[in-house]
Amino acid sequence: MIKKPAKTMKSNKGRILFVEDEKNLVDIYHDYFEANGYDFMSAKDIKEALMITEFEQPDLVLLDIIIPREEKGVINLIAEQGYDYLKAAKQNPKIKNIPVVVFTNLDTVEDRKKCEDMGAAAYIFKRDCSPKEVLDIAAKIINAHRAR
Amino acid sequence: MTENGQNQKEKKELGGNCYLNKNCWLVKNLNYAPYKRCQYCEFKFRHCLFLQYQIISLILIVLFLSLFFLVEKKLSLLTVITIFTLIIVYGYFFNSSTEKIIKANFSLKKARNELKELTDNLEDKVNDQTKDIKEKSRYLQELLNMKTDFLRVVNHQLNTPISVVRGAFSMMEEKVWDSAKSMEAIKFGFERITQTVQDFWDAYELEGEKMKMKPEKIDIIAVVEKLIPEKRELPLAVKRKLLISADKPKFKIPMVWCDSKKITHVISNLLDNAVYYTEQGAITVKYEIIGKKYLKIKVIDTGAGISDEDKKILFQKFSRGRAVNSLRPDGSGLGLYISKKIVEGNDGEITCESRGAGRGSTFSFTVPIYKNQSLNAAEGDKITKKNKIVVFEKNN
Numbered sequence: 001m002i003k004k005p006a007k008t009m010k011s012n013k014g015r016i017l018f019v020e021d022e023k024n025l026v027d028i029y030h031d032y033f034e035a036n037g038y039d040f041m042s043a044k045d046i047k048e049a050l051m052i053t054e055f056e057q058p059d060l061v062l063l064d065i066i067i068p069r070e071e072k073g074v075i076n077l078i079a080e081q082g083y084d085y086l087k088a089a090k091q092n093p094k095i096k097n098i099p100v101v102v103f104t105n106l107d108t109v110e111d112r113k114k115c116e117d118m119g120a121a122a123y124i125f126k127r128d129c130s131p132k133e134v135l136d137i138a139a140k141i142i143n144a145h146r147a148r
Numbered sequence: 149m150t151e152n153g154q155n156q157k158e159k160k161e162l163g164g165n166c167y168l169n170k171n172c173w174l175v176k177n178l179n180y181a182p183y184k185r186c187q188y189c190e191f192k193f194r195h196c197l198f199l200q201y202q203i204i205s206l207i208l209i210v211l212f213l214s215l216f217f218l219v220e221k222k223l224s225l226l227t228v229i230t231i232f233t234l235i236i237v238y239g240y241f242f243n244s245s246t247e248k249i250i251k252a253n254f255s256l257k258k259a260r261n262e263l264k265e266l267t268d269n270l271e272d273k274v275n276d277q278t279k280d281i282k283e284k285s286r287y288l289q290e291l292l293n294m295k296t297d298f299l300r301v302v303n304h305q306l307n308t309p310i311s312v313v314r315g316a317f318s319m320m321e322e323k324v325w326d327s328a329k330s331m332e333a334i335k336f337g338f339e340r341i342t343q344t345v346q347d348f349w350d351a352y353e354l355e356g357e358k359m360k361m362k363p364e365k366i367d368i369i370a371v372v373e374k375l376i377p378e379k380r381e382l383p384l385a386v387k388r389k390l391l392i393s394a395d396k397p398k399f400k401i402p403m404v405w406c407d408s409k410k411i412t413h414v415i416s417n418l419l420d421n422a423v424y425y426t427e428q429g430a431i432t433v434k435y436e437i438i439g440k441k442y443l444k445i446k447v448i449d450t451g452a453g454i455s456d457e458d459k460k461i462l463f464q465k466f467s468r469g470r471a472v473n474s475l476r477p478d479g480s481g482l483g484l485y486i487s488k489k490i491v492e493g494n495d496g497e498i499t500c501e502s503r504g505a506g507r508g509s510t511f512s513f514t515v516p517i518y519k520n521q522s523l524n525a526a527e528g529d530k531i532t533k534k535n536k537i538v539v540f541e542k543n544n
Contacts, residue, residue, distance in 0.1 A: 022308055024316075025312055028315040028318075029315070031319065031324055031325060032324055105303070105304050105307035106304060107307070127310050127314070129311075130315070130318040131315055131319065132318060
């Protein structure tokens with residue numbers, strides 16, 4: 001399920017890809033970012049997310065870490081697929097310059113360090129941040145990247 | 149038999165009563181030890197001091213007697229008596245002193261052997277205990293890892309609905325969403341938090357076997373009949389147009405003896421799973437009587453099915469501790485584990501059958517048929533479900 005932006009033209013504020021499995025969160029952030037003039041896409045599977053990233057070239061990727069994955073018919077609820085995405089994205093020359101902001105409910109120093117080491121642009125602890133704070137960070141990072 | 153053999157072996161050892169020194173020509177030919185000290189001696193014949201003394205004495209006697217005879221042309225009786233007396237007296241002392249030396253050697257050797265044995269044993273013992281300690285430490289480390297994993301899941305599973313609630317509040321505050329839409333998300337978040345906390349706590353209590361069953365005589369058909377319409381209305385069931393029904397059996401279904409509330413939870417959980425994993429087709433509840441003592445309730449679906457290797461792990465996610473490998477995408481994923489514990493707590497058994505992936509599956513459990521069982525009063529007092537509100541009258 002991909003939520004394509006309503007407008008086909010590129011928004012000048014930025015295009016965001018949200019990699020997230022929790023439908024309620026996708027709804028919230030979809031509406032919030034669109035209300036603030038961003039183009040918003042979402043994917044709940046990392047293969048799909050990698051494809052979208054390559055074809056749509058978003059300005060920023062908001063990446064959840066824990067994304068369930070089906071393993072032999074059984075669903076692993078805490079598969080840390082976000083890291084797989086991050087690794088693949090940073091190895092792909094076509095998308096490695098797109099900033100990836102890790103947006104997760106994991107809250108350990110190790111996870112923060114791991115994300116930094118893997119090349120994430122920022123780490124947002126999902127639980128403690130309002131959509132506004134997330135948007136502010138996203139805007140800042142997009143602007144910084146555009147200024148380069 | 150073996151004890152005898154061991155005794156004999158002991159006797160044949162150095163220091164034993166029947167010990168024969170195979171090195172000693174004399175002992176070997178006599179087939180017994182001529183002196184007491186011989187039982188402690190390992191010397192070769194020619195190294196035996198006492199025998200050397202005897203031979204030398206004999207030679208000296210012959211030598212001296214011949215000398216006397218040659219010089220004085222006759223043997224004085226006194227001379228003969230003196231020589232023999234001297235030889236006997238010296239012989240006696242010499243014998244006892246060699247005996248002491250040999251015995252001392254023997255004791256030293258024995259002590260050395262025992263010390264060696266002790267050292268070897270001690271080393272073995274230390275090795276054994278080190279191994280034991282290492283194993284225990286590995287086990288503890290595993291437990292610690294399990295705990296860390298568990299807390300990581302709990303943390304994440306609770307944070308997720310909290311972030312939904314927080315997001316929904318912000319949406320309402322910033323007027324991106326109207327309050328009705330926000331409320332819906334907030335409600336979802338709170339329900340999810342409640343369910344997750346409950347599930348984790350249930351799993352924890354079940355692990356500690358704290359959850360006590362409160363069995364009663366119940367009509368299982370009524371429970372199933374009440375649940376089925378609820379499950380038909382699940383959004384997923386409606387969307388997939390699933391046919392959910394209970395079989396009308398030809399035989400009369402007996403009353404059963406179990407904890408009504410918890411068994412209802414089990415049936416509900418099995419039906420939920422069936423709905424979740426069945427993309428199209430039907431879910432049917434069937435009954436079967438097993439050996440007059442048990443009623444079997446089967447939940448049959450036409451869904452995803454289960455492979456043989458997954459069957460083994462389905463029920464034991466948390467008991468193995470690496471908790472987290474295969475859970476459902478919503479809820480805590482502890483459902484089947486909790487169901488298993490409940491069924492077992494009610495003296496039943498839960499099983500799953502599937503002809504393989506993609507070919508549907510059947511989850512069944514048994515409950516004892518009611519046969520005038522009665523509840524032990526003491527057990528009945530331990531009510532597990534905690535009351536939401538308790539007023540302590542005496543404190544008011």
